[in-house]
Amino acid sequence: MELKFEHRPAAHCENGVISNMLRFYGFELSEPMIFGLASGMFFSHTPFVKMAGMAVTSFRTFPGILFSRISKLLGFKITTKRYLNEKKAIADMEKVLLSGKPVGCVVGMYYLPYVPLEYRFHFNGHNICIIGKDEQTGEYIVSDPNAVEKVRITKKDLIKVRFAKGGTYPLLGQMYWIESVPNELPDLVPMIKKAIKKNCWLMTSQPKWLPYFGVNGIYYLSRRIKNWEKEMGPRKASLNLAQIIRMLEEIGTGGAGFRYMFGAFLQEAAQKTGIEELNDYSKRITDIGDLWRDFAYKAARIFKKRQGETYTYDDLSEVLYKIAVLEEKFYKELKTVV
Amino acid sequence: MKVEDVPQDLKYFKDTVMRDVTYAVDKDGNYKSVMSDGWSVKNDALDITLEDINEECEAIRQRVLAGETSPLEYHAAKNFMAVDLLSDYTGFSKRTIRKHFDPNTFSQLDGETLNKYADVLRITVEELKSVPK
Secondary structure, three states: OEOOOOOOOOOOHHHHHHHHHHHHOOOOOOHHHHHHHOOOEEEEEEEEEEEOOEEEEEEEOOOOHHHHHHHHHHOOEEEEEOOOOHHHHHHHHHHHHHOOOOEEEEEOOOOOOOOOHHHOOOOOOEEEEEEEEOOOOOOEEEEOOOEOOOEEEOHHHHHHHHOOOOOOOOOOOOEEEEEEOOOOOOOHHHHHHHHHHHHHHHHHOOOOOOOOEHHHHHHHHHHHHOOHHHHHHHHHHHHHHHHHHHOOOOOOOOHHHHHHHHHHHHHHHHHHHOOOHHHHHHHHHHHHHHHHHHHHHHHHHHHOOEOOEOOOHHHHHHHHHHHHHHHHHHHHHHHHHO | OEHHHOOEOOOOOOOOOEOEEEEEEOOOOOEEEEEEOEOHHHHHHHHHHHHHHHHHHHHHHHHHHOOOOOHHHHHHHHOOOOHHHHHHHHOOOHHHHHHHOOHHHHHOOOHHHHHHHHHHOOOOHHHHOOOOO
């Protein structure tokens, strides 16, 4: 059996699963709109949380939060479950699937069979949606937002990825589905305004003594990165740079990508609310996204040199500082428009 | 970023269903979602990370050839599997796994144990028993 589920690739797995699921229930909301409504923009640089021995840097809000925020906002009833027993985790999933509901699963990348081997790191925060089962082969049909088409996974592999191990984020078969939907979507205009305000608050409300989150985090990374080469030596410093670029957003959107997605959201928001200025803010965050790309590009030139292009950790620090100043100003002013 | 500037640097996605999606601005200033084959900068970041792992593996391989450690240690490193993770996935204690790094102990392991390691490391038992020449 296979549900009538339209698979559309997305920039980010969690947004993508939500967007595809809502479409299944007849509600058309774009990926950027979901990201924006859930106030998904964020930044954190936390030296005390480590992945592969290196500080974790993130460009968006914590996994799982988007789904709960968006469903609360729109009035969808959702269920989320975690399991200790692997058989029960699969049996329950099949039951929900057979009742005609697509099931979202949080999985680890490492054992996903259709992902290139080089990408299969121990990253336990990917989202996929189970939309059917091939009775002949016993395989499940999967909508993975980072794949261009529907894919398949065996029961054995699905158990492995749903119960991916790992110190920082071990998985407990976490799955979620939409239980019931409202007759129609509530008026989005007040929600959009509220979500923008909230996101501005999330990025700028932290006191100065808390350096890890929001724009503070960007300033913090800008200060820290200057000393990396001296503190860690060139090799380790390079690996830390590489981690910032790839580790957390292994497949999908990097730091710049979320800024562009927010830009797309603001453009849609301008249309829906009639607040023209939001278009200007969309352009501003697009320029900031371009700076994030510039940062990534220069970082890559440090660990993979090309002739005639030499950048230093001081240069990176400068770009980050510039981004931090611009983002701080951006959120503080955006707040006043809505 | 403009639509025409969306990078299409195909490397690690080659022959797979995986792609990136990114939002970019078209000629009229409207945002659109655009499919991307990847970005050289991200490929470079993955390159250097894999190079680092490969260097580590090469050192272990030399020790295997010198009879100082078992192929298990090599394949664990090659498949990004640190001892604690390998312990989580196999159910063997970290101490037991370290014992299996001893070439003599490793050569006496039964089929069931070898199967377990091979399965967790996504290789065949034959591959597990040796290192590339």
